[in-house]
Amino acid sequence: MAFTARSQESRAAILAAARRRFAADGYERATVRAIAADAGIDPSMVIRYYGSKEGLFAAAVDVDLRLPDPAAVPADRLGEVFVRHFLGLWEGEGPGEVLTVLLRAAVTNEGAAERMRAVFASQVAAALGSSTEDGPTRAALVASQLLGVALCRYILRLPPIVALDVETLVADLAPTVQRYIGAPLA
Amino acid sequence: MAFTARSQESRAAILAAARRRFAADGYERATVRAIAADAGIDPSMVIRYYGSKEGLFAAAVDVDLRLPDPAAVPADRLGEVFVRHFLGLWEGEGPGEVLTVLLRAAVTNEGAAERMRAVFASQVAAALGSSTEDGPTRAALVASQLLGVALCRYILRLPPIVALDVETLVADLAPTVQRYIGAPLA
DNA sequence: GGCGTTTGCCAACAGTTGTTGGCCTACACT
DNA sequence: AGTGTAGGCCAACAACTGTTGGCAAACGCC
Incomplete structure (x- = not known):
């Protein structure tokens, strides 16, 4: 269950592809299959790593505005x-x-x-x-x-x-x- | 093919339900089936009257802002x-x-x-x-x-x-x- | 009253969706 | 070198999507 160093590359690729697809298509139109294809990986791995499409989305919108003081x-x-x-x-x-x-x-x-x-x-x-x-x-x-x-x-x-x-x-x-x-x- | 007076009621019911659903759920989440159910009518009639989901949407967003001069x-x-x-x-x-x-x-x-x-x-x-x-x-x-x-x-x-x-x-x-x-x- | 058109429903279609389980491979550790 | 564990793919699933064709009933018109 725990993530190992070896899988970090795939996780990052999935996350990057997810952000691109979510940004371009919105939540509903962005399909797990398309994200997986962009990341060059199987759709089932996306679910394995992030639990569900919603979990992947939550990981993709972790935002810090870094507003000035x-x-x-x-x-x-x-x-x-x-x-x-x-x-x-x-x-x-x-x-x-x-x-x-x-x-x-x-x-x-x-x-x-x-x-x-x-x-x-x-x-x-x-x-x-x-x-x-x-x-x-x-x-x-x-x-x-x-x-x-x-x-x-x-x-x-x-x-x-x-x-x-x-x-x-x-x-x-x-x-x-x-x-x-x-x-x-x- | 041409619309008769008798069907006007159904058309209006569909359009009202469509606006409600599109407003509440957005285009992708609003399903033809749900709109039809709200209007108390069969999904196939929605397509018959408006051609497609996109056609229904186009009819639903006919907006006039009536801006003052x-x-x-x-x-x-x-x-x-x-x-x-x-x-x-x-x-x-x-x-x-x-x-x-x-x-x-x-x-x-x-x-x-x-x-x-x-x-x-x-x-x-x-x-x-x-x-x-x-x-x-x-x-x-x-x-x-x-x-x-x-x-x-x-x-x-x-x-x-x-x-x-x-x-x-x-x-x-x-x-x-x-x-x-x-x-x-x- | 009879007939053609329209209204409406049912059933089904073909495609896509998120998600799951099984299997093979390759690495890590001892 | 051997073994356990994680990575990865394939195939399949059940549910849901928009859309279509066929058939029963109700209406309008003559």
Whole structure:
């Protein structure tokens, strides 16, 4: 039952193929057989190593946003820093794939949605909303704008948003996020 | 082949059940059999009336945003008006369901994503971006914020966003949309 | 009232899904 | 060198998918 060093290579290949397929096709369309074929291995091994398709999915969406510490940046540049960091995650090969998997799945799968809420609470809200009373609300407004761009740019591929380069996008979105973090709310 | 008055009732029942199922489960999980059962009818009739599952889906996501005419409202209240109108659509029983169907499906189904882009281009961009050069970009930024809230509030059900009442949400989001529509961009 | 069209159901199809058990091979340890 | 254990593949399973064809009944029209 315990994993040995010899099998690590296969496990990693399966996990990489799973992330690629889950990201490209979503949870339901991504089949165990296709993932196994991409990894050059038998479908039954996937089940043997990860228990079930759901277990494989859980292993594939282990995400760490590595958010910067708000105390470490000037207060008036928090918006810019957060937007740039977030877009950097999505543009990156590895983390962007994991985030695509998570968002795609969270939209149609309640378990994945729960995981998304957990990521928000333990990472986003924790980083932005520890101090003030309305912190969680501010963090959620930030999330709504950032997830919205991610949705339009990387999932729906809305042409005008895809056409913008990252720095322009940062410049356009930073004031919004800055206001959600700092300015008084209604 | 042509539809008669007698079958209209069944057609409507199927369409209503389809919207409910597609909204709740997404395109892939919603089965023709389940939709037929909800409508109290045989699965084969669904295919007979709508040709295929995809045809049924296409009929279920025929959406009209009924966006207000920007020329008819004061320029400095455009943001508020658009946010309120958009949230009103989602809160409404009928259109909210159709929008849920469309967004849920567009995230995992390329055909639905294409339909979403078409809705954006023909309705949102047409309403907001007919005048200026960077109109489509501004319209897309608006869409990113509005789709982001919809995602967090109605799909992912992020607690802090769900907790806000509509008017508070309007007050918080209106300045953002107002800036995307009117203020100079980078 | 008789006839053709339409509504609707039943049964079945062909394909795909996640998952399981059995068997052979190759490594690791003594 | 011998043996136990883990890696890996093949074949098969049971369930479920969208879809099709055939047949009974109800309707509309003359």
